[in-house]
Amino acid sequence: MPATPAWPPKSAPRLFVAQALHESGQVVIDGPQAHYLSRVMRVAAGDVVILCDNVTGEWAARVGDAGKREVVLEVSAILRPREAVPDLWLCPALLKKDRFDLVLEKATELGAARIQPVITRRCVADKLNRERAVAHTIEAAEQCARTALPDLAEPVKLAALLATWPAERALFFADENGGEPAAAAFAAYTGPAAILIGPEGGFDEGERAAIRALPAARPISLGPRILRGETAAIAALAVWMAARGDW
Known part of the structure; x- marks a missing residue:
């Protein structure tokens, strides 16, 4: 029996975003980050992207639309809360x-x-x-x-x-x-x-x-x-x- 693939995939790209994230939220990526996702990582609709907001933690999001100038992501689930680091x-x-x-x-x-x-x-x-x-x-x-x-x-x-x-x-x-x-x-x-x-x-x-x-x-x-x-x-x-x- 084949192993169940890890979710989210370890190869999923990771990005920090400026807006606070929450379940079912939408994030529109543009500029250099959009170029990175669409041209470098070549994400397509349905692919997973890992997002961090430096406030709530790390979230999984799925690509809704991947255009040349912007990528629309649908936030689906929190993966980890924001970590505590040594003082x-x-x-x-x-x-x-x-x-x-x-x-x-x-x-x-x-x-x-x-x-x-x-x-x-x-x-x-x-x-x-x-x-x-x-x-x-x-x-x-x-x-x-x-x-x-x-x-x-x-x-x-x-x-x-x-x-x-x-x-x-x-x-x-x-x-x-x-x-x-x-x-x-x-x-x-x-x-x-x-x-x-x-x-x-x-x-x-x-x-x-x-x-x-x-x-x-x-x-x-x-x-x-x-x-x-x-x-x-x-x-x-x-x-x-x-x-x-x-x-």
Whole structure:
């Protein structure tokens, strides 16, 4: 007897949409998403598309009509509620465009709740194309089947970040001058937290002193080697998720 096909199919395309979803609702997809569904995925009437709204969760929808400029979807059933993610912020210093794209992508895949870009004195970039950055996080969430998008904040200067830092949230910062091993520090802590990662040239002495003066700051070490900014961000997130996260 043949096996019953999985429903919805694992190959069904996944999209985040702006409108809140509900059973028997209708969603009209246009623009680049419509091009993706009709021209790339070649969906046809009756095919299944997985939708997420970053509010209620993940839904199955069937294609009602697939045109060249828009695709009409009929929402049929909720598959999963919006997931709960660990209360962890990633505060990475801005990097060159392609390297920061990687940070955004991997932070989304690894489950960061919030991404707060930081501008430090040694940053080679001081601006972020927000529309492009949001698109990267959405694409990463669609690919890894995440149902909750990370909150992507506007870049802030390090001094402003420290001046407004919430006292109840620990700020673990990767200090090339040394600190407690990251795995041990993360495993021993149980409250809300954030991880601060410096730029390619690291924090300067004034910045390091300002960070250490913050009562919530906790210096950590990511090992004996000097890591690139994007590598440090990904490694620290992975260690956190293994020690305290949803792995």
